[in-house]
Amino acid sequence: MKHILFAVMCLFGMAFSGTAAQACPNFNMAAAEAYRASGSQLRQRQDFRVVAGGENYIWNCPGINPQSDRGAGYFPTQPDFSFDLSGMSSLQLVISVVSQCDAALLINTGAVNWYYDDDDNGNLDPRIVLTRPSNGRIDIWIGTYDGEYCNAVLSMETFGR
Secondary structure, three states, X not given: OHHHHHHHHHHHHHHHHXXXXXXXXXXXXXXXXXXXXXXXXXXXXXXXXXXXXXXXXHHHOOOOOOOOOOOOOEEOOOOOEEEEXXXXXXXXXXXXXXXOOOEEEEEEEOOOOEEEEOOOOEXXXXXXXXXXXXXXXXXXXXXXXXXXXXXXEEEEEEEEO
């Protein structure tokens, strides 16, 4: 009986750890906050407060292959923000974070293109410039390089090309 109980506990433990390891940023989940924004509205920088950090180590996540930097980072499963963008033709979209820790930024566009950055905004903060952003949905996660949690501000602004 002890052997059967031990085997069941081992199987349960493997199943539980396998499920936990599978958690990753998921663009199919509804974002914590969702907005609509046009390119002309974003000509004036828009700021959004958020707590940076998450429980998922990004490079343990299959299918996330950023077209930008490749570094460490811990992100939540649910997107922090989702934006339905319009009027983005002939604009650049600058997405940046200012935080109280070493923040990281993860973006998924409507075409399922992943972008990652850690330090391009200076002071251990991330910044990504989308030179040809498309209209439609964009999901954004604000994580941290080392798994810490801290207060942060996401900024979005458009510029003419």
